Amino acid sequence: MIPLAGRPILTAVQMWVAEAAHGDLAGLMEQAGQGIATAVRRLATGAEVLILCGPGNNGGDGYVAARRLAESGHPVRVAASAPPATDLARAAADRWIGAVERLADAAPAPILVDSLFGTGLSRPLADDVAHHLHRLAASARLLIAVDLPSGVATDDGSVLTEPPAADLTLALGHAKPAHLLQPAARYSRNARIIDILAPSGKVKGEGSTTFVLSTPDLPEPGPDSHKFTRGMVAVVAGAMPGASDLASLAAMHAGAGYVLHLGDADGIPHALVRKTYSDAALDDPRIGAVVIGPGLGRDDTARARLAAALASRRPLVIDGDALHLFDPDASRHAPAILTPHAGEFKALFGHTHSSKIDRARAASARADAIVIYKGPDTVIAVPDGRAVVAGDASDWLSTAGTGDVLAGATGAMLASGLDPFAAACAAVWLHGEAARLCGRSFIADDLAAALSRVR
Ligand SMILES: NC(=O)C1=CN([C@@H]2O[C@H](COP(=O)(O)OP(=O)(O)OC[C@H]3O[C@@H](n4cnc5c(N)ncnc54)[C@H](OP(=O)(O)O)[C@@H]3O)[C@@H](O)[C@H]2O)[C@@H](O)CC1
Numbered sequence: 001m002i003p004l005a006g007r008p009i010l011t012a013v014q015m016w017v018a019e020a021a022h023g024d025l026a027g028l029m030e031q032a033g034q035g036i037a038t039a040v041r042r043l044a045t046g047a048e049v050l051i052l053c054g055p056g057n058n059g060g061d062g063y064v065a066a067r068r069l070a071e072s073g074h075p076v077r078v079a080a081s082a083p084p085a086t087d088l089a090r091a092a093a094d095r096w097i098g099a100v101e102r103l104a105d106a107a108p109a110p111i112l113v114d115s116l117f118g119t120g121l122s123r124p125l126a127d128d129v130a131h132h133l134h135r136l137a138a139s140a141r142l143l144i145a146v147d148l149p150s151g152v153a154t155d156d157g158s159v160l161t162e163p164p165a166a167d168l169t170l171a172l173g174h175a176k177p178a179h180l181l182q183p184a185a186r187y188s189r190n191a192r193i194i195d196i197l198a199p200s201g202k203v204k205g206e207g208s209t210t211f212v213l214s215t216p217d218l219p220e221p222g223p224d225s226h227k228f229t230r231g232m233v234a235v236v237a238g239a240m241p242g243a244s245d246l247a248s249l250a251a252m253h254a255g256a257g258y259v260l261h262l263g264d265a266d267g268i269p270h271a272l273v274r275k276t277y278s279d280a281a282l283d284d285p286r287i288g289a290v291v292i293g294p295g296l297g298r299d300d301t302a303r304a305r306l307a308a309a310l311a312s313r314r315p316l317v318i319d320g321d322a323l324h325l326f327d328p329d330a331s332r333h334a335p336a337i338l339t340p341h342a343g344e345f346k347a348l349f350g351h352t353h354s355s356k357i358d359r360a361r362a363a364s365a366r367a368d369a370i371v372i373y374k375g376p377d378t379v380i381a382v383p384d385g386r387a388v389v390a391g392d393a394s395d396w397l398s399t400a401g402t403g404d405v406l407a408g409a410t411g412a413m414l415a416s417g418l419d420p421f422a423a424a425c426a427a428v429w430l431h432g433e434a435a436r437l438c439g440r441s442f443i444a445d446d447l448a449a450a451l452s453r454v455r
């Protein structure tokens, strides 16, 4: 079982292509079933397992897992929602010599394995199938989903029928968008990959350009470092200086060597250099990143400051209010990272019914900027088509000021010399880890401070 971090994310069609390129489909199903059986046996600690098998190859995986568990002497039963309908699933079912119960008649077991539907789900579950899945899950100590929880759509994070939330999800071959994108991802808790494609050595990343966020390589100061080599961040303040203070604080805690707050407010911390805003201050060639938007306001002053920031030719982090004033179709002279949440994204780029990954990718290409499309499933997209998805964000991040903290951390990473895509990924990772360290019910100031501990 392999953690998702750093792994490619494949759609249902991309999985199908990878499977076809591999060639030995029965061999893949055998490996999948064996991998499932090994994981289930380890977690079941001798308790009885009930495997629910659907009509397709997801069900086929379940029959193989049942056979493998039985061969190892583990108590296992099988219940089917429908007879096998593919050649592979039929062959797998034929080799299961135990009884096949009707789903409606199946008695609960402490360990429940959902092998009803995977990447082939094309419509909502029949009411009786959904009912019995929930009935059996409610009595189980552990629910393990094979590939995907039955009911979620593979590619766009939508939910066709609400499944019970799995305690463990065994993704076959590769991660799918549904393991990361909401609302689907909340049902596939603790997703792990069973690597059925790589052991053959024939198939690798399948040409995917979408990956799960992984631990970044962060620049470290050396003996020759000084404050400006560590990275200088200018934070442009505006109507609500609290937000730009938070962004500044976050930039400092994320590791910037020098943070300049351009506004009118005074205050701690003393390490923050505060100067009155002027357009000329943005011309300092040592500035590695300008953060603009947190607390900027949307009036004429705000508009003028954004225009000056854009004219400064410094790398930009454009957040909050600045996103409401920003024209994604105007040409620019320096790299920019946009950090919209769902509302800001919609206002800037409109809405289409494609997946969040595809929307972020299209927005990035249109604005010729890196887009950090924030949320419980943050997508980072770059104009050349690559994308990274960060799943599993702390729900406690839904509090005021956490976006300002991300903007500041992004500024620090951008100024540190990382390329803009790496900087965006590093900032999202730092932010997510800081939230994890903060635990429950933290405030944005705590989150900013926790960035130091993450570093
Ligand atoms: N890719 C790989 O490398 C490997 C993939 N493997 C496994 O294969 C899985 C994908 O298999 P799959 O394509 O057969 O689809 P799956 O999810 O089993 O179900 C489709 C079946 O259900 C039907 N159906 C659909 N919706 C329905 C509904 N609501 N209610 C009722 N019926 C519904 C649909 O038929 P339809 O009625 O739509 O014609 C079809 O019969 C994948 O998740 C993984 O577990 C591994 O074995 C090995 C390597």
Ligand SMILES: [K+]
Pocket: 058, 114, 115, 116, 117, 118, 145, 146, 147, 148, 149, 150
């Ligand atoms: K499943």
